[in-house]
Amino acid sequence: MSKLPNVTTSIFTVMSKMAAEHNAINLSQGFPNFPVDERLTEIVSRLALEDVHQYTPMSGYPPLLAKIATLVKSSYNRTIIPETEILVTAGATQAIFTTLLALLKPNEDVIILDPSYDCYEAPILLSQAKPIRVSLNDDYTPNWNTIADAFSEKTKMIIINNPHNPTGKILNESDLENLEALLEKHPDVLLLSDEVYEYITFEQKHISTHTRTKLLDRCITVSSFGKSFHVTGWKIGYLVAPEYLMKEIKKVHQFLVFSVNSICQIAISKYLDLVDVNEISSFYQKKRDYFRSLLKNSRFQLMPCEGTYFQVVSYANISNENDVDFCKRLITEFGVAAIPISTFYADGKDLKLIRFCFAKDNQTLEEAAKRLCEI
Structure with missing residues (x-):
């Protein structure tokens, strides 16, 4: 008998597999296709010959x-x-899995804000x-009254994702104040803050939970x-x-992975002496702006993108199909893979929105946009 009877193959796997089968440009899964910083690969090359x-x-x-x-201190002025307060993990997904497995007990409730990442x-x-x-x-802002109504005596945790995948939204000061007020009313509820895109924000920086003194003892x-x-x-993350x-x-x-890939940990440790994380946002903002400019004459409507390397678009002016079918046809007929947003909702809510990843080289973005503008 399955412990996860309703879990099927991830939509990311499905779309990437279809993209490969149809030789489509894969803007579905969130991974870059451009080279890694040479300074980092040179570090790895040197380390490969050392006792690491x-x-x-x-x-x-x-x-x-x-x-x-040091990074947390320089980024958020938190000591x-x-x-005792940091753990290196085999990616953020393992960090989240381990945290939930460690802290949850049977029959406790966890609040998840949809659309939500599938892990x-x-x-x-x-x-x-x-x-x-x-x-x-529907504009992807939180309704704090609805969220508050979901709390009960069984609530153990709330999960937030900021900057938000898949929508590209970031929480504002008012959102954080509402969150703090809500948790103040529920002193035993924990907060899991997924901030994996923390260094990929644009016109305004995201407000990290690292900066909220009211939350630090339970976050x-x-x-x-x-x-x-x-x-x-x-697959190197940390919490x-x-x-x-x-x-x-x-x-x-310690029983799930015990310790994480040694050479990658040591390489990142040395790389942190060379890299300026503040340059990451400007790099991706140029990607975002370029991709948006390429699509401005298309029939897609561009949604706001405040952070992450994902651009959500509406295809409501193009088709009445549900978003899963539209994404499949986008692959088979036009050769571009995207992710349907309905798959991030428990109830499959379909607002005729899909997600593109723009963490690609310019040539890939140009060819994808060319095909999308022909629709």
Whole structure:
């Protein structure tokens, strides 16, 4: 008997497989197709010949833990203790899975804001807890009254994703104040903040939970070097949490992966001495602006993109098809793969919106846009 009877093949896998079969341009899955920074690959090349191939300590390579603490301090002016408040993980997905498995008990509720990334629900179900899916407004802003109504005496955690995948929205100051007020009324509820796109924001920076003193004693914040440094295949993430929560998370982590890829941890530790994370946003803003300019004469309506490397568009002026069928036809007839937004909702809510990834080289974006403008 299946523990996850309603879980099927991920929409990302489905669309990428179709893209390969039809030789389509894959703007569905969120991975870059341009080269990694040569400074980073040179570090890896040097390290391959050194004695760096055995287990690191369970929490992470100690110099990397120290560099993460420095990064959090410089980015958000938060002081954290490397040895007790940071954990290096095999990607952000493992960080989230481990956190949920460690902190949830059977029959507890977890609030998820839809549309939501697909890695939240499965570990909740495997913990025998219950996901409570609450839809954002149609403009993807949170309705805090609706969210508050979803809380009960069984609520153990709320998950936020900021900057938000798939919508590209970021939470504003009022949102954070509403969140703080809500959690103040529910002092035993934990917060899981998925901030893997924290360094990919545009006109305004996202407001990290690292900066909210009211939340720090109950918040687990998840980050991703894979997203920030264009090395998604390395699967290197990290989370920051207060020591009393981190102790529980580490108990699960040590039996799930024990420790994370040594050479990648050491390479990132050395790379952090060379790279300026503040340059990442401007790099992706140029990508975003270029992709949007290429699509301005298309029949697609461009939605706001405040962060992440995803552009949501409406195809309502083109077709009345549901978004899954439209995306499949986009591959088979026009040779471009996208992700239907309805698949991020528990109830399959279809607003005729699809998501493109613009973390691609200009040639790929130009050819994709050419095909999309012909629709």
